[in-house]
Amino acid sequence: MAEPTSNFQRLTRNRFGLAGTGALWLGPDHLLLVSNSGGVERYRRWFFKDIQLLVARRTARRLILNLIGGSFGALLALGALASFASAKTDPADSPVFYVGIVLASFAGVCLGLCIANSIFGPGCIVHVLTPMGAEPLAAPRRLNVFNRIAARIGPLIEAAQRKAG
């Protein structure tokens, strides 16, 4: 039987976890969660006609990641400042000066990651309710992505349920 390979559209990027990766795909009449661990793919489907609601609970993910990244960045920046201060007599010949440059670069990377994390928006955990009960969706993990996906699949779900009803 021909497989509906081309019928699936990616809704979220692969999300990496301890057990492998997970991504949400849009099928012709269902949502498909694909979990991949070590070459084995597992599929979980939610048919449009069964989906009663989608609920996203806001989490402190963005704040926590910013705190961790900001703390690392601040420590690295302090290290860089200390290196520059100790090497300011003759910067060009001092290896400490170059250590400071490396530390400042890593601090810049941390700052960039914090900015990117802020732009991505608040984190969330999404649940889908069907007659079988509420189940958590492994993806999406950001509220902006959830809103984008809900706007995309909402009309499809409503159309499928109008047709079934």
Add this chain to the structure above:
Amino acid sequence: MTATLSCPRCHLALDPAAASGGAEVACAACRAVLTVRLFPAFETPPEAVSAASGERALEGEAVCFFHADKRAAATCERCGRFLCALCDVPFAGKHLCPSCLDASKLPDLINRRVVWGQVAALFGMLPLALCFLWPFYFITGPCAIFLALWKWKEPGSLVHGPRHGLAILGVIGGVLQVATMIGLVWGLIFSIRNG
């Protein structure tokens, strides 16, 4: 009967009217901020189907293949059997009987699949990336080549399709591992012969 909207964190029942329209609502108990998207099935969930479902057949009416006393409500789209409301399984836009659903190999029913191309790539490339695994090259290298070629025609990922690129990567990694081991053995023999 409508379904109930409850907070996913503390399971406190919430008012669906406040959550309609995609507005954010805060749970009164745990203060979790929720964004809810309601669909028509929330207001009118499907009716429960039980053994008592389906109307009794009258004289001369078509009856269910599995229940001789029930009126046929649908026809199986695979085998053509008449089905009552209990035996009619609407699935992926089709009406199927339980036996056809059980016997079918519909892609919509697959819930697990091994992506052999990816396994071959793991066997081929992971030991190369983790150099300390070199004593296992004699096993992992041929395994990668064997898996990639043996499972070449196996169906791949449901969403990505057959991933021949990964299988080729596995073959390349496997060949590199075998070549490395042959080089090591040859070097060892050469050094022993020359003292």
